[in-house]
Amino acid sequence: MQDEEDELERRRRQVIESYKVVCICNKIRRGVIEKAIANGATTLDEIRRRTRAATGPCGAKRCGPVIAGMLRR
Numbered sequence: 781m782q783d784e785e786d787e788l789e790r791r792r793r794q795v796i797e798s799y800k801v802v803c804i805c806n807k808i809r810r811g812v813i814e815k816a817i818a819n820g821a822t823t824l825d826e827i828r829r830r831t832r833a834a835t836g837p838c839g840a841k842r843c844g845p846v847i848a849g850m851l852r853r
């Protein structure tokens with residue numbers, strides 16, 4: 781019973797995390813970037829092409845390091 785509740789809580793947190801905006805300029809959420817990585821994106825350029833993240837006016841100064849961290853994991 782406790783295991784089921786823990787699993788449910790873990791999934792809830794995952795969903796909440798996936799809705800957090802990573803690229804503020806283009807309003808691209810973490811889940812979109814995670815999906816691109818799961819589908820084979822391995823570089824920041826590939827993430828750019830697939831999601832439009834890191835293509836905004838800040839030049840990826842804000843989201844670039846976060847995306848790079850996601851790619852490393």
Ligand code: FES
Pocket residue numbers: 802803804805806833834835836837838839840841842843844
């Ligand atoms: S926050 Fe992603 S390009 Fe500016």
